[in-house]
Structures are given as C-alpha cells and as structure tokens.
Amino acid sequence: xxxxxxxxxxxxxxxxxxxxxxxxxxxxxxxxxxxxxxxxxxxxxxxxxxxxxxxxxxxxxxxxxxxxxxxxxxxxxxxxxxxxxxxxxxxxxxxxxxxxxxxxxxxxxxxxxxxxxxxxxxxxxxxxxxxxxxxxxxxxxxxxxxxxxxxxxxxxxxxxxxxxxxxxxxxxxxxxxxxxxxxxxxxxxxxxxxxxxxxxxxxxxxxxxxxxxxxxxxxxxxxxxxxxxxxxxxxxxxxxxxxxxxxxxxxxxxxxxxxxxxxxxxxxxxxxxxxxxxxxxxxxxxxxxx
Amino acid sequence: xxxxxxxxxxxxxxxxxxxxxxxxxxxxxxxxxxxxxxxxxxxxxxxxxxxxxxxxxxxxxxxxxxxxxxx
Numbered sequence: 559x560x561x562x563x564x565x566x567x568x569x570x571x572x573x574x575x576x577x578x579x580x581x582x583x584x585x586x587x588x589x590x591x592x593x594x595x596x597x598x599x600x601x602x603x604x605x606x607x608x609x610x611x612x613x614x615x616x617x618x619x620x621x622x623x624x625x626x627x628x629x630x631x632x633x634x635x636x637x638x639x640x641x642x643x644x645x646x647x648x649x650x651x652x653x654x655x656x657x658x659x660x661x662x663x664x665x666x667x668x669x670x671x672x673x674x675x676x677x678x679x680x681x682x683x684x685x686x687x688x689x690x691x692x693x694x695x696x697x698x699x700x701x702x703x704x705x706x707x708x709x710x711x712x713x714x715x716x717x718x719x720x721x722x723x724x725x726x727x728x729x730x731x732x733x734x735x736x737x738x739x740x741x742x743x744x745x746x747x748x749x750x751x752x753x754x755x756x757x758x759x760x761x762x763x764x765x766x767x768x769x770x771x772x773x774x775x776x777x778x779x780x781x782x783x784x785x786x787x788x789x790x791x792x793x794x795x796x797x798x799x800x801x802x803x804x805x806x807x808x809x810x811x812x813x814x815x816x817x818x819x820x821x822x823x824x825x826x827x828x829x830x831x832x833x834x835x836x837x838x839x840x841x842x843x844x845x846x847x848x
Numbered sequence: 849x850x851x852x853x854x855x856x857x858x859x860x861x862x863x864x865x866x867x868x869x870x871x872x873x874x875x876x877x878x879x880x881x882x883x884x885x886x887x888x889x890x891x892x893x894x895x896x897x898x899x900x901x902x903x904x905x906x907x908x909x910x911x912x913x914x915x916x917x918x919x
Binding site (some may be wrong): 765 | 870888889892894901902907908910
C-alpha cells in the first residue's frame, strides 16, 4: 500500500510541478529578467565608480548556461523535480497520517496534508526570509543565509508535526474545534519565538560591516564619492511582483498536489475502507456502517 | 497505536502498519530530501562537488523562485 501511495505522490507532484513551471514561465520570468537587467546596470555603474577611484574591476565569471537555458529548461526541470520531491514527501506524510489523525475522508486528508506542506515547507519560512529575485543577496553571506533558511524550514515543519500531535492529545479534553485552535496557537507562539530569535539578513556581521545596519540585503541606491545617487535602489514593484508570484506558484503547486493526489488515494483506499468497516472478529459488536 | 480504540462509523480510515512500511517511507523521504537539497541548497551554502557551479546555474531561476537563498 505504501508503495502505491508513494507512486501516486510522485505522479501528483510531477503534475503540480509542471503547472507551477508554466505559471513561473509566464509570470516569474519577466520579473527575473527585470531583476537581472537591474543587476547588470548596477554592475556597470559600479565599474565606472571603481575606475574613477582607481580600482581594477573584478572579472565576472563566465556564464555556464545561457539565460535562455536557465529561463526555459533550468527552471522547468527545477520546478518539476521540486514537485516530485514534495509529492514523495507528501505521500510519506499522508501514509503516516492515515488513520492517526481522526475521522477524515482520504480526499480531505490529502488537502490537509497539502496545506501543511505549503505552510511548513514554504510559507512560514517565507514570512521570516522571503524569496528574493536575482540581484538581491550578497555572495559573501550565502552560507549564513542558507543555514538560517534551513533552520526556519526545519523548525516550521517540526513544530507543525508537533502541533498535529498536540491537537490529537487535546482533542479528548477540549473537542475538535478548541483542540485545533489551541494547537494552532501553540504553533504560532513557538514559531514566533524562533522568528524573533533569528537575525534579520541585513544584520549579519558581514553586512553590518559593509553596509551598516539594514533590515535586508535589498540593494540601496548606489552613490558616488560625493554622495549623489548614480544608480537607484532595487525597484520595489519588481520585488513585490516576484514575491507575490513566488507565493502564488507554491500555492498552485501544493493545491494541485492535493487535488490530484486526493481522488487517486480515495480510489486506492476505498476497497480497503470497506474491508476495514466490516466487523473485526475481536469486536463484540459490528461498527455502524453509513 | 493507543488511539485505535472504538472505531466509529464510516469513513473508517486505513491504518498503515508503519513498522512494516518504514523502509519504504524512510527511503522515499531521504531521496526526496536529496532532490530538495540539490535544487535548493547545493553549490550555494554547501557543495558536494567542490567549486563547481553547474547544478546551481542550471536550476538558478527555480532556486530563486522557490524561495531559497541564492548567490
């Protein structure tokens, strides 16, 4: 049974990843192109400043893949494989949840697990460390930023599992509704503490040293030696659109994962459900059938 | 499982014997996490192929768009 669930999770994930890729190709790529244009213009302006200051500019590394490959094939394979990986994890979580999280139809459980994946893997980490387009992010802090992001992902997923467990524990005493609210509240408090303790990216020591105290790594206006602005800061509209589409793509991915997986799981589990509904030999009375 | 008492009316869910399925579940989770790692993290904060950037550059746009830190 678990093998068949995992296979269906992978299929649903591939479909979801493909949809997310189509969405990304249409909506995200124009924003990514604008961000890269900004970065190129800024680099050119920086080069002029460096020359004026008598510095020799660093030679840029060669492009391994062209923008055409990155924007069509790279993002496509990246999104589809991300979808397959999330579909597989989704199926594992689903298999573990089956029969352990209360009376739920297979379809409804699929949507709830998908919601959990969306929140735990993506949206809650995004609240602290949102997605950034190219041009935002200093190379010298990538290790710190990578670690901090993964800490957020791990905490958010582990706390979510903990919240489900807590809700199950509280359910007998407080009923479904209140137990759910209490568990959700506990999750928010716990993840809120982690968010408050983790540093803002602009406050990483390498960034403070270079740029002073800032909230983020979003490029500020570039100034020359006299302090006049020679190149603007990162365009706010591009940043908003990129982040908005990033959230939308993940919502699309997880929603389609649940919607594709749910009916498949229901077909798979239905005969088994009927068998399970029959009275087991050690039970005094048959369970009521509906 | 201690929470298995008193099965109520339908829909009665199927409880997978997790102990038997554990190899498949853990194996799948590990493979999925490896894919997650290569799409999102490798050749950024960490690198299993040293100073190579092919994986990073290839999935570059997806990495940004899926919310991972990049560069």
